[in-house]
Amino acid sequence: MAEIIVVRRFTPPGATVTTLWYVSHPEVAIDPxxxxxxxxxxxVGRRRAEALAREPWLGGVRRIIASAEAKAVETAELLAAARGLPVEVRPDTGENDRSATGFVPPDEFERLADAFFARPEESVAGWERAADAQARIVAALADLVGPAADGGGDVVVIGHGAVGTLWSCHLAGDPIDRRWDQPGPGHLFAVDLPTARLLHRWQAF
Structure with a gap:
């Protein structure tokens, strides 16, 4: 039987004249x-990224930025190729540093992730603290929103679930809390560039 890939078409709510779309990479090939x-x-992740690249509402995008991690760069390259744009790589937008543990089984990962969000001022199992990861992503993207925004068109940032959630909490003025985390890979939220206002939280693309 042929593999069936279901792609959900996404209609972005609340888009403004200039919008930043923060996109978490879709599914990855896990290799311990x-x-x-x-x-x-x-x-599956590649097919979802290819489908996203064809979305007409991305026609106003003039900049595509990615973290240096392979899954983010690969996603960004697919979007950039569809629009003839370069990919700007910003290493400081990478996912929270979990190198102290490396790969852990899914159940253990969820336990650690819960603690990561619940105790942002502590290092969980040697992971980067949530408070530090939030400060890093806020600083790394500060030039894209608010008074610093150039207004030259929409921007897409391809990143990751945890640091994306931390940035959205900052933009919304909310404490760090996993209740705002993405439900799974391949989600996005939107930010109004001139005001740095969060337009909506994670939605699947």
Missing amino acids: DVPVPRWGLSA
Whole structure:
């Protein structure tokens, strides 16, 4: 039987004259023997990214920015190729540093992630503190929103679930809390560039 890939069409709510779309990479090819930052997209993740690249509402995008992690760069390259744009790589937008543990089984990962969000001032199992990861992503994207925004068109940032959630909490003025985390890979939220106002939280694309 042929593989069936279901792609949900996304209609963005609340888009403004200039919008930043923060996109978390879709599904990855998990390999316990490869460092997590080097994981690429799975077949499903790549098809979802290709479908996203064809969305007409991305026609106003003039800049595509990605973290340096392979899955983010791969996603960004697919979007950039569809629009003839370069990919700007910003290493400081990478996912929270979990190199102290490396790959952990899903159940253990969820337990650690719960603690990461619940105790942002503590290092959980040697992971980067949520408070530090939030400060890093806020600083790394500060030039894109608010008074610093150039207004030259929409911007897409391809990143990751945890640091994306931390940034959205900052933009919304909310304490760090996993209740705002994405439900799974391949989600996005929107930010009004001139005001740095969060337009909506994570939605699947």
